[in-house]
Amino acid sequence: MFIALLDFHTSPADRHVALAQFDSDRDEVRGMPGNLDFRVFADRGNEESITVIHEWDDEPSFAGYLASDAFARLGAVIRPLMTTPPVSRRFRADLLETV
Secondary structure, three states, rough: OEEEEEEEEEEOOOOHHHHHHHHHHHHHHHHOOEEEEEEEOOOHHHHHHHHEEEEOOOOHHHHHHOOOOHHHHHHHHHHHHHHHOEEEEEEEOOOOOOO
């Protein structure tokens, strides 16, 4: 499994725009080959913070997402709203169990 965590900030006034863009592209991303999950979180304690969690079968599946129209669309809307550089952490993980 391949997991990517993305953290970034927007102004409080722009956060709803960023979240709406993720909402509009969520189903398309979740339908991509190899996608296991795609979740977006607005930090309750910080009105500027957004976190995105991706789970993919493998790195090639994630690379397909990075090359997709959905990723380009998200970037075109989200990047201009960012008030700090995004931080993306990527992990290879083994699922031990689902309970």
